[in-house]
Amino acid sequence: MTQNQMLSNKIKIVTECDRLGFLESNASFYSKYSSFTLKALGKKSFQNFLGRMLTIEHIDETTVNTIDINVYPAPRKNGNNIAGKCNISKGKIRIYPKPIKFCIFFKNKFGKNTLFAYAGNRARAALIHELLHLKYANDETKVRELTKTYFSAYSGRRPQQNSNAMLIYKLLFLAGKF
Ligand SMILES: [Zn+2]
Numbered sequence: 042m043t044q045n046q047m048l049s050n051k052i053k054i055v056t057e058c059d060r061l062g063f064l065e066s067n068a069s070f071y072s073k074y075s076s077f078t079l080k081a082l083g084k085k086s087f088q089n090f091l092g093r094m095l096t097i098e099h100i101d102e103t104t105v106n107t108i109d110i111n112v113y114p115a116p117r118k119n120g121n122n123i124a125g126k127c128n129i130s131k132g133k134i135r136i137y138p139k140p141i142k143f144c145i146f147f148k149n150k151f152g153k154n155t156l157f158a159y160a161g162n163r164a165r166a167a168l169i170h171e172l173l174h175l176k177y178a179n180d181e182t183k184v185r186e187l188t189k190t191y192f193s194a195y196s197g198r199r200p201q202q203n204s205n206a207m208l209i210y211k212l213l214f215l216a217g218k219f
Contacts, residue, residue: 048095049088052108054079067141074138074160075112081161082110082136082168090195091172100176106132108168114140125167127174134171136164151208159209166192166213189214 054075081087095102115123115137122143126135139147139160148156170188177183192213196206 047102048091048105048108049083051105052079052082052110054112055109056112070141070144071112071138074144075110077157077160078110078136078138078164081164082108087165087195091168094169094191095172098173098176100172104132104175105134105172108134108136110164111135111137114138124163125171127171129174129178132175134168136167136171139163155205155208158205159212162192162196162209163213165195169195 092102094100115126115135122137122140124137126137127133144156144160147159151159166188169191170184173184173187173191177187193210196210
C-alpha cells in the first residue's frame with residue numbers, strides 16, 4: 042500500500058450522538074455535509090498532494106493516527122466556529138463543518154456551487170493545517186503561513202481576480218471571521 046492510500050484509510054465520519062440542540066432536519070443536513078467532506082478529503086488528487094506535502098515536511102505518515110470528520114460543528118470559540126483540531130501527542134485530527142445557518146446565508150448570497158466549492162476547500166485547508174501542526178506543534182503563525190502556501194499550491198495557479206476561486210481563497214484566509 043502506498044503512503045497516500047494509508048492516509049485516506051484513516052479518514053472516517055464520527056457522530057457525537059449526545060449533542061443536544063440539533064433538530065432532526067438539521068441531522069440530515071449535517072449527515073450530507075459530512076459525506077461531502079469525506080469525498081472532498083478522499084479525492085485522489087488531494088491525497089496525492091498530501092502525500093507529497095508530508096514527504097517535503099518530513100512528517101512521518103505513521104504519526105497520524107485518526108482523521109475524524111465530525112458531523113456537527115465545533116462549539117464556538119471567540120465567536121468563531123473552528124474548522125479543525127489536532128491532538129499532537131495522540132496524532133488525532135478532527136475536521137468540523139460550518140453551521141447550517143452559515144451555509145444557508147452563504148448559498149443565498151453566492152449560490153450553491155460556490156458553497157460546495159467553499160465547503161470542500163475549507164475542509165482541505167483544515168486538514169493541511171492540522172497535519173502541519175504535527176510538525177510545528179503550537180507555532181500557529183508558521184502553520185498558518187504554510188497552510189496558505191500549500192493550499193495555493195494545491196489549487197494550482199494563482200486564482201484570477203474576481204473569480205470564484207479568488208473569492209473562496211479570500212474567505213478562507215483573509216476574511217478572518219465570516
Ligand atoms: Zn492551528
